[in-house]
Structures are given as structure tokens and as C-alpha cells.
Amino acid sequence: MSGHAGTDQVTAPAGESGFDPDRQVQVPILSFLPEGDGVVVGNAATDSYAVLPVDGAELLRRLGEGMTPRAAAAWYAETYGEEVDIAELLVDLADLGLVTLPDATGPTTPSATTVTPATAAASASAAAPVRWQRLGRALFSPVALLAYAALVVAAVVVAVAQPDLRPHYRAIFFTDYLTVVTIVLAIGQWPLIALHESAHALAGRRLGLRTRLTVGYRLQYLVFETVMDGLVTVPRRQRWVPMLAGIGVDLVVMALLTLAAAALREPDGSLPLLARLCLALSFGALLRVAWQFFLYLRTDLYYLLTLVLGTVDLHGSASVLLRHRFRRLTGRPGLDRQVARLHPTDRRTARWYSWVMVAGYAATLATLVFAIVPAGIHFFVEAVAELDGRHGVDNLVDSAVVLVLSVAELAFVGYLALRTRRRARTAPA
Numbered sequence: 001m002s003g004h005a006g007t008d009q010v011t012a013p014a015g016e017s018g019f020d021p022d023r024q025v026q027v028p029i030l031s032f033l034p035e036g037d038g039v040v041v042g043n044a045a046t047d048s049y050a051v052l053p054v055d056g057a058e059l060l061r062r063l064g065e066g067m068t069p070r071a072a073a074a075w076y077a078e079t080y081g082e083e084v085d086i087a088e089l090l091v092d093l094a095d096l097g098l099v100t101l102p103d104a105t106g107p108t109t110p111s112a113t114t115v116t117p118a119t120a121a122a123s124a125s126a127a128a129p130v131r132w133q134r135l136g137r138a139l140f141s142p143v144a145l146l147a148y149a150a151l152v153v154a155a156v157v158v159a160v161a162q163p164d165l166r167p168h169y170r171a172i173f174f175t176d177y178l179t180v181v182t183i184v185l186a187i188g189q190w191p192l193i194a195l196h197e198s199a200h201a202l203a204g205r206r207l208g209l210r211t212r213l214t215v216g217y218r219l220q221y222l223v224f225e226t227v228m229d230g231l232v233t234v235p236r237r238q239r240w241v242p243m244l245a246g247i248g249v250d251l252v253v254m255a256l257l258t259l260a261a262a263a264l265r266e267p268d269g270s271l272p273l274l275a276r277l278c279l280a281l282s283f284g285a286l287l288r289v290a291w292q293f294f295l296y297l298r299t300d301l302y303y304l305l306t307l308v309l310g311t312v313d314l315h316g317s318a319s320v321l322l323r324h325r326f327r328r329l330t331g332r333p334g335l336d337r338q339v340a341r342l343h344p345t346d347r348r349t350a351r352w353y354s355w356v357m358v359a360g361y362a363a364t365l366a367t368l369v370f371a372i373v374p375a376g377i378h379f380f381v382e383a384v385a386e387l388d389g390r391h392g393v394d395n396l397v398d399s400a401v402v403l404v405l406s407v408a409e410l411a412f413v414g415y416l417a418l419r420t421r422r423r424a425r426t427a428p429a
Contacts, residue, residue, distance in 0.1 A: 048097030136206030155255035296360030
């Protein structure tokens with residue numbers, strides 16, 4: 001927090017011609033949550049969050065309590081024995097959305113509110129009420145969680161007693177028609193994937209967070225994602241449920257589908273089409289749970305790992321460290337300044353986690369090149385071969401629909417990639 005300007009030498013921030021150090025700054029309702037050796041400061045109304053050193057957070061508190069920039073700088077010098085460049089600090093805080101510079105127009109917003117770990121969630125809720133909060137509280141109440149656990153246990157007991165209900169890849173091929181299988185895998189799972197992400201969103205909204213759903217892609221995969229930026233302002237012990245809610249929903253879905261398949265069993269012991277469909281969807285849910293172990297893709301378990309390790313931006317820090325190593329390996333200047341600015345815990349953990357990322361991406365690309373692409377080519381060749389009609393009209397229609405659906409999915413992922421690149425190019429620097 002130290003700087004070159006003295007407390008009596010407060011100058012205008014760069015580009016702010018009307019800056020008056022004796023006017024109060026406008027500070028919205030902020031949450032302050034001690035986290036390790038820093039303080040997470042958040043503006044729930046705009047989803048703006050930053051990790052500040054303790055002294056910086058205390059200075060921001062004083063500004064929120066009504067101190068002028070000049071008075072706050074004087075307080076800081078007296079309290080910490082060093083001077084602060086309050087003008088430069090205000091520019092940084094304004095860029096983070098945590099203050100509005102004194103010469104800005106508009107009504108004054110409420111002052112900052114100190115939020116302790118015990119009241120962080122309540123403060124966020126009061127500052128920014130969100131929809132579906134009551135529903136989230138009901139779905140993730142202790143009674144509801146016990147009911148979910150009972151369902152999973154019941155499904156496990158049934159699957160142990162009836163081996164043909166256990167998850168297996170053969171369950172995917174519940175019919176001989178590739179079109180039906182493709183629709184179930186490519187489209188039928190999407191509502192369940194959305195349910196997975198909605199569970200994250202509702203578990204966050206029960207705490208008063210402004211969660212939202214987005215659609216994106218990672219490598220060749222199309223994914224739904226839940227944005228829960230405000231989770232960093234929630235006490236650590238309250239973050240577990242929002243992080244694990246998606247996996248919990250997948251397990252509950254598997255349990256319900258397994259129990260439904262058991263209930264649909266014919267008197268002769270066979271499984272009808274609807275029961276086989278349930279098992280196919282159940283296996284898809286199992287794959288989503290397995291997906292969570294791909295930590296390098298920033299899955300639910302990745303965020304749980306960051307919570308346990310106490311990191312701030314582990315993936316971003318590991319990416320910086322990898323670029324730094326690569327540049328030095330190729331004889332170019334490293335990213336020493338960026339590495340030095342990383343959070344100490346992130347920098348320490350990223351030293352080994354960066355290799356987890358490398359191994360994960362290598363395994364995924366190898367699977368893509370040596371398994372998924374060849375299998376896809378074979379699939380397309382077989383489907384095209386059926387288009388001559390020599391194997392019957394049913395096979396002809398089946399193959400044509402499969403090709404259309406497959407191409408449409410690839411085209412959609414390509415469209416998202418192009419849109420993301422265009423937005424990145426047009427984004428202001």
C-alpha cells in the first residue's frame with residue numbers, strides 16, 4: 001500500500017480533471033470477508049470482487065464510513081507508519097467497481113457495510129435480493145438433504161440386488177436405431193445437465209448470491225456453466241453445498257432413474273424400452289460425475305480443491321506459470337512481474353498443479369486424436385454407407401438423421417468458438 005505521494009500531496013487521478021481530495025467518495029454496500037492473509041471485498045450489486053491486503057481493506061472501510069480521501073490518507077499514515085498514494089488507489093478501486101470517484105455524477109449510494117464471516121451471507125442478501133431464494137433454501141434444507149441421501153442409498157441397495165440395473169456402457173444402446181441413441185445422448189441429456197447447473201445456481205441463490213447460467217465450450221465439449229462470483233464473499237464453511245450441489249443432483253438423478261427402471265420391470269423379469277431408457281440416462285449422469293475429476297477443466301471438484309487449498313485463482317495462476325516457463329524455455333523473457341503479482345498461496349500451489357493441467361490437456365487431446373476423431377470418422381463412414389438405400393428405408397432415414405444431428409452439434413460448437421473470438425477481438429483493452 002506504500003506510495004510516493006504524501007498525505008498533503010493528494011493529486012488528481014490520471015484522466016480525472018475534477019478530482020477533489022476533500023470530497024467524500026461514493027462507496028456502495030460492500031462485504032469484507034477475511035481470507036488467509038488478505039480480505040475479500042465484494043460489491044454484490046455488480047458482481048465485483050477483489051482480494052485486498054488487510055491495510056487496504058481497512059482504508060476502504062474508512063472511505064465507506066465517510067472519510068475524505070485526504071483524511072483517509074492521513075489516517076493510514078498515522079496507523080501504519082507509511083504514506084499511501086490515495087489518488088492512484090482510488091483509480092484502482094474505481095476500476096474494480098468498489099468506489100465511484102468524487103467528481104462522478106449521480107446520487108450518492110449507501111456507505112460500505114462491514115461483514116464478518118458470521119454475517120457475510122446475510123449482508124449479501126440484504127444488499128442484492130435475488131429471485132428463487134426461498135426455493136433454494138427449501139431444496140437444500142437439512143431435511144431435503146437427508147431425503148436425497150435416502151434415495152441414493154435405496155438405489156444402491158436395488159442395484160446390488162439386481163445386477164442388470166447397475167451402470168454399464170451397454171445401457172447406452174437401449175435400441176437398435178442410432179438416431180434414437182444419438183438424440184438421447186446429444187439432446188436428451190441436456191435437460192439433466194441444465195438441472196445439474198441449476199442446482200449450483202439455486203444453492204448459491206439460497207445464500208443471496210446473484211448466480212446465473214451460461215453456455216460455452218471447452219475443447220470439443222459443449223458445456224453449461226454456472227457463474228457464482230459472489231461465492232468468494234461467503235464464509236468457507238457455507239461454500240460446500242453450492243460447490244457440490246451439481247454432483248449431488250447427478251447422484252439423485254441416477255438414483256431416481258434406477259428406481260424407476262426397477263419399478264418398470266416386466267413380470268417375466270425383462271426390462272421394457274422405457275426402463276432401458278432410464279438406465280441409458282442414468283449412465284449419462286454417471287459420466288457427468290466422472291467428468292468432475294478432470295480438474296484442469298475447472299470442474300466442481302476443482303473449485304472444491306481450491307477451497308480446501310485456500311487458493312484464489314489456481315487455474316489462472318498455473319496458466320501464468322506455464323507461459324512463464326515456456327517463454328524462458330524458448331529463450332524469451334519470462335513473465336517475472338506477473339508471477340510476482342500472483343497470490344502467494346496460488347503461486348506455491350501452481351508449481352505442482354500446473355503439471356496436472358499439462359497432463360490433463362495432453363490426455364484429452366490424445367483421446368481426441370486417437371479415439372474420438374477416428375471413431376467419429378468410422379461412424380460417419382458407416383452412416384454414409386447406409387444412404388444408398390440398399391439396406392432398407394429405415395436404415396436410410398436412420399443414417400440421414402444421425403448425420404444431420406452430428407453436423408449440427410459440431411456447427412454449434414464452431415459457432416460458439418467464433419463468437420468468443422470475435423468478442424475477444426472487439427473487447428476494449
